[in-house]
Amino acid sequence: MSAKTIPTVLIVLLLWGGAVSCQSKPEASTEIAQSEGVVNADVNVAAFAALIDTSETGLLLDVRTDREFAMGHIRGAAQIDFYRDDFQEELAKLDPNVPVYVYCRSGNRSGQAAKMMKSMRFKTVYNLEGGIGAWAREQPIEK
Structure with missing residues (x-):
């Protein structure tokens, strides 16, 4: 991510976080765990879209099955099936210093x-709240 896009992403997240905190439903809030330079966050569609749009080095990762992926996915996504026996080994091949934007069908x-x-x-890992279902209600998918 370039130096000039980092402030933009932070502003988007702060504005979004302020809007979400005003909502009455606690399940709609975003939980961002940040410690020692580590970010682990569940974000809504708008924030997720902004993050992947401004990321120059991040990895968009779909963890659904091959069949689910073929039915439609976010443009530019790589895919590793969560149910594969070697899923964790496949994750270990990824660069832990590159931001990861991960999604599935529902967010589970x-x-x-x-x-x-x-662990x-x-x-930096961002999880799409509501998964591809939430994304498809607001953004295009690719088949």
């Missing part, structure tokens, strides 16, 4: 994958 598998990546010392 990708949330688990994000926790795995955090594997990935520095």
